[in-house]
Amino acid sequence: MTKLQKPECESNGRPKAGDAQREKSLRDLVFYPQGKNCEQENDQDNAAYMAAIEVLTTLQPNKDSIRNSIDFKTNSIGLTKKYLFRSGLTLEDVEKLSIIHVSGTKGKGSTCALVESILRQYGARTGFFSSPHLQSTNERIRINGDPLVKPKFTHFFWQVYNRLKNSSENHDDMPPFFMFLTIMGFHVFIAERVDVVVVEVGLGGEKDCTNIVRNVKTIGITSLALEHTELLGTTLPEVAWQKAGIIKPYAHVYTHVTQAECLKIIYDRAAKQQAKVTEVLSTEAYFKYNHYSDFLDSCNDYIRLNGALAIQLAYDWLRQTKGHLHRDYAVNEAQMSAEVLRGLTQTHWPGRCQLVSFKNLRLHLDGAHTVESIRVCGDWFRKCTRQSQNPKILVFNRTGNSDTTAMLLVLQQLCDFDMICFVPNLANRNPMDPNQTALNCSTEEQLERTQLIARKWLEMCEATNQPNRGRMYSTVLDAFIDVRTRYPTHIELDVLITGSIHLLGAVITALDDFNIEVQPTAAAAATATDTTTATTATTTPTAATAAIKAAVSNGPN
Template sequence: MPITTYQAALDYIYSFIDPTRQGSPDPAIAAHALARITALLDAAGNPHQHLRAVVVAGTKGKGSTCAMIEAMARAAGLKVGLWTSPHLSSYRERIQIDREPISQQTLIELVNAVQPLVEGFDVATYGRPSTFDIGFVMAMRHFVAAQVDLAVVEVGLGGRYDAAATITPLVAVISSISYDHMAILGPTLRDIAYNKAGIIRAGQPAITVPQRAEAAAVFAAEAQTVGAPLWLAAEAAVEPWLAAGQPLAYPAPPQPGKLHGTFQRENARLAMGAALLLRGQGFTIDDAAIRRGLAEAWWPGRFELIDGPPRILIDGAHNGDSAEKLWQAIAQELPHRRMILVLGTSRDKDIAAIAAALAPHAAQIIITRASHPKAMDLDRIAAEVEPFSNTPLQIVPIVAEALAVARALAGPDDLICVTGSLFVAGAAREALGLAVAD
């Protein structure tokens, strides 16, 4: 029976979530997952091979970097597809063309098209496709059908064995590397960088930002091994141990207009570098398009400030490094009397590192959780946060209610910061009427 409603289409996509399937640092298991999506794409006619694409990997800043590359390409008159994950409020956010989420009707049609491929799939050899696999195939098919000029593809996890590794990118883009998903990517920065470096391809330019020495060495070695020119998106003066490639000359200051936070300048420099490298691949992205796209690029839930009083800051920082950068940006850019922290995380995150970066600066801390299977238990979060807190913790299980408690506690000159998870960020946006879940 064909699927006829949007909810039924979502139910079908989510029916492939397998809570018993866990990521693994074992390369053989990871390679098997890559073989599975490769086989499913082959059954679908290999749509990814008919796209000109940029692939973006990294620990943090991937989504913002994708948004800025997309905006610059679109400002140049190109038709641009965008694949990202996870979504904040609607699954349709994951598959966009010219920043318009895929329509419910088109998603229904894509699910009906992919369903027979899944039913005929060689499960005995490859295993059952995942929800992510199915979404990726639908996105690639959607972009081909729409005849996009460029696809901007965000890596879901890692890079070497991610679905995006099936693509030979025109430019491989790697944002800042830090500790996250260590149970899958490995315990060291070298291990994590090795996974991210897997998107670099022979003869195709790659670009990254200044990295810590062990990560920079991995990217330089990978580029040399596969025969790819490696570029560095950096300030004019860079310490040699940070460098992993040749510096680029920029036509304008890398200052995004709508994406706030000092850390976004690094992402902007990286995105601008990718746009400049796309010129060498035949795309006419001129300096004016770069400036206009950078000024207009937008990515919700990332240092998103809602005017008050009190002001509310929503940010998806979900590891220690991103939490540290979040606090640095708050301290530099958002004067306030007191900070009220609304914090919820996912089970696989280093809660202590997040708490160490933010909790000492908070006058009030409210622990909450998103309504997502990966959300961390409230008691566990509280136990991890308490050693870093200067105030008693409040536990409010629902994000919307936690936000209401924070607003009741806050004075007009205070700042409410909602963070720790993109799922929490999405729930906060919905509670404030900035988005509607579907």
């Protein structure tokens, strides 16, 4: 029998701690693995922050902004400059910041995180702007590696929002969600007097609203693949042209792009700006320096993939900066300083190749959302579970309209999963957390998308004569209730959660906000020991979808 217990909550919706020391939440473990408590703000701070987020979500959501870019060819650069000025900053104010700008398809966020961590080891005060957030919107704006504290987020939000609202010409004359946060981020970084700002491109590069700054001297372009084809183009050269749009005059451009047709575009666009392109070495080459090879085995996979690019971006900034932070490192030599080694190994980038143990679940969290990154995620999961005899569970979703066949094929070949859960990015059936409402599709669209993925999996299983162990669920919580019904809480599980960064946030919320207690009945015990019986008694995706829609329309049980 499964019991769902909703604990008494604080005003911020988090479970209330008792008189004894509060058990670490999954959010604590994901964001602060070294033991820092993420709930430092008081109830008043949290309530004020949530009020600001509620208003933020009234701005044009990402999905509408993206559609306008497609349908009406919106000039996002021009709009960003207009709203920046109305917010109280000039472009010249922003250009006093020292910025490292990074675009790409895969690994741009982790590359930025590595660069930021390295530069902190040299004593730099850092700002970091990234997207999307895992669970809370303030993760997008970081100071010295930590999400902007909620009181400061609230302060800057209202400062920028009120200025823009008071100068608007009509009700709709406000920047969309991402553009607003970009402008707000610049206000924060200027006020915080940071030495350097590491900026991750939101979408593409050429027309991304982070691309307003004209004097960026250090540019990174990570690996490229097809994505957002309706905006960026249907061929790799078209994607490369968009990504290389962040190259500025006389900039130093570093990349580990390997496709010849993409490199040609990057070199051509750099030549027009009189910028210099450097193709970085492998990360392994740096770890061979000074006998650091032993450290490589303990490094996360995103360090192996993006470490070399991050090192060269950090070295380039140190070469070009003045004052006590200046260093004269050679260009593209496999040299690794002690600061770089510490920066790489101490980088914490939540939700990317991250293993967290929580309530007898080994949660393998990775926001991989392309075929190439799913392969990397799969290799990492295989390595992590090589010696494990635990049942293996897959929780998967992929937002957007891209075909998931290739991604699902990688996962099908990766592991003979005991249970596969296809879910939308919805934690539970309660009203969505406003931090999660800026997604690119509605609840109905998410359920339809999840149904398509489950149906594709069924077709693949039938085509390869494999048992279909996949089921569709209306929420993440429903999936974990079913998981713990089949495998009671005394059984340790390896759970791979991948396909979407937003999915990881929904998992954190679902597992933190509810306590799932499963009584190991005879039926459940039989299910736990006989996975063949359990996995063959699955509902087809179409039938599951019908049941789910009925449950959603009827509300919570």
